[in-house]
Amino acid sequence: MAPTSSINGGADQVLVEEISSVRTFILNRPKQLNALSHQMISRLLELFHASERDSNVKIIILKGNGRAFCAGGDVTAVVHNVRRGNWKLGADYFREEFTLNYVMATYSKPQVSILNGIVMGGGAGASVHGRFRVATEKSVFAMPETALGLFPDVGASYFYSRLPGFFGEYAGLTGARLDGAEMLACGLATHFVPSERLPLLEQALVKVNTSDPDVISTIISRFSHIPKLKEGSSYHKMKIIDRCFSRRTVEEIISALESEALNKNDDWVSSTIQSLKKASPTSLKISLRSIREGRLQGVGSCLIREYRMVCHVLMGEFSKDFFEGCRALLIDKDRNPKWEPSRLDLIRDDDVDCYFSKIDDEDWEDLKLPPRSNLPPYAIAKL
Numbered sequence: 005m006a007p008t009s010s011i012n013g014g015a016d017q018v019l020v021e022e023i024s025s026v027r028t029f030i031l032n033r034p035k036q037l038n039a040l041s042h043q044m045i046s047r048l049l050e051l052f053h054a055s056e057r058d059s060n061v062k063i064i065i066l067k068g069n070g071r072a073f074c075a076g077g078d079v080t081a082v083v084h085n086v087r088r089g090n091w092k093l094g095a096d097y098f099r100e101e102f103t104l105n106y107v108m109a110t111y112s113k114p115q116v117s118i119l120n121g122i123v124m125g126g127g128a129g130a131s132v133h134g135r136f137r138v139a140t141e142k143s144v145f146a147m148p149e150t151a152l153g154l155f156p157d158v159g160a161s162y163f164y165s166r167l168p169g170f171f172g173e174y175a176g177l178t179g180a181r182l183d184g185a186e187m188l189a190c191g192l193a194t195h196f197v198p199s200e201r202l203p204l205l206e207q208a209l210v211k212v213n214t215s216d217p218d219v220i221s222t223i224i225s226r227f228s229h230i231p232k233l234k235e236g237s238s239y240h241k242m243k244i245i246d247r248c249f250s251r252r253t254v255e256e257i258i259s260a261l262e263s264e265a266l267n268k269n270d271d272w273v274s275s276t277i278q279s280l281k282k283a284s285p286t287s288l289k290i291s292l293r294s295i296r297e298g299r300l301q302g303v304g305s306c307l308i309r310e311y312r313m314v315c316h317v318l319m320g321e322f323s324k325d326f327f328e329g330c331r332a333l334l335i336d337k338d339r340n341p342k343w344e345p346s347r348l349d350l351i352r353d354d355d356v357d358c359y360f361s362k363i364d365d366e367d368w369e370d371l372k373l374p375p376r377s378n379l380p381p382y383a384i385a386k387l
């Protein structure tokens with residue numbers, strides 16, 4: 005085994021192992037649950053580009069050190085930037101992060117992400133776009149942004165809109181946590197491997213000398229099985245999810261859930277309503293619109309639209325909920341955000357439209373994604 009080399013600049017935040025044709029990148033901020041710093045994103049982008057150019061590299065393995073794969077973007081950096089009042093620093097972060105998501109979604113070599121723990125926000129973006137996502141019994145997946153005054157980004161309007169039925173709308177609006185079995189059932193994961201078998205899986209993968217996804221899938225399948233969904237799983241609620249989350253507006257979704265609650269006492273329905281009522285009303289409305297638009301767009305267009313949206317959120321012209329969400333959940337930790345506008349009916353369609361418009365600032369540009377050429381047919385977005 006080649007020695008583990010550490011990467012500077014990111015102060016060892018991404019470790020690299022080189023074993024024959026396989027490059028393993030290890031997110032290495034275990035104390036922060038591998039939250040993605042700007043440096044980590046830049047480094048990953050560099051490593052992905054370099055590995056794509058290197059014909060000796062056949063597959064990429066991405067994993068996390070410690071109990072998380074990755075708990076999202078580094079939100080302590082957000083707090084820092086907000087205090088400095090500079091939304092463009094945030095925009096720079098997202099520009100690079102979304103570019104990384106796009107490179108992963110169109111990558112010419114299989115990426116195998118080992119999701120043995122927490123996978124949230126940016127962690128989902130760094131894995132779901134890749135070819136293989138291996139969940140375990142320790143996986144906890146969520147896009148929790150509506151509780152923070154943001155919206156499911158990193159291309160979630162692409163991958164959530166492609167989940168069965170209206171499961172993506174459900175998971176995106178409520179921020180629901182999914183376990184490994186649910187991830188596999190809905191397609192966020194491609195395989196489920198018990199964590200105790202991961203060392204054997206990795207030993208088998210590092211012997212690979214091909215980028216053929218069928219070969220790699222066959223290898224992972226040797227270690228995987230289909231786990232049973234828990235009795236209380238949201239995936240068993242697909243009929244209710246489809247009935248309610250297919251509605252045109254957030255208001256209609258909530259009232260459909262309330263009708264379900266009247267008909268039948270169901271804890272799952274009550275807690276779903278509670279999650280929606282706790283979230284930022286503005287976030288809910290822009291998230292629903294984003295996932296709906298994502299249904300008809302490719303991954304690149306989704307990321308370009310989400311970049312516009314996130315810049316509007318950071319500018320805070322219509323609502324400053326993102327800053328309030330950071331205050332309530334991260335700074336003061338009172339978990340009691342005061343959203344403004346405070347109610348769904350105070351947000352008009354025109355207000356939602358603004359989040360999808362170009363930014364009125366002469367220095368601002370739409371996200372420009374790198375050209376991707378000569379890709380093999382399987383190097384298209386994966387869901």
Ligand SMILES: CC(C)(COP(=O)(O)OP(=O)(O)OC[C@H]1O[C@@H](n2cnc3c(N)ncnc32)[C@H](O)[C@@H]1OP(=O)(O)O)[C@@H](O)C(=O)NCCC(=O)NCCSC(=O)/C=C/c1ccc(O)cc1
Binds near residue numbers: 039094125126149
């Ligand atoms: C449920 C979690 C994943 C685990 O909870 P736990 O097991 O009780 O563990 P802790 O919450 O104690 O977390 C352990 C440590 O990791 C830290 N941490 C845990 N997630 C994080 C984290 N995303 N960041 C930065 N430290 C963290 C957390 O602060 C804590 O640090 P410390 O108090 O110093 O021990 C919990 O940590 C949690 O909810 N984390 C946030 C998850 C989340 O909302 N992720 C998506 C956020 S939205 C986003 O990505 C936007 C990023 C952004 C970036 C740049 C911008 O300019 C603008 C926006």
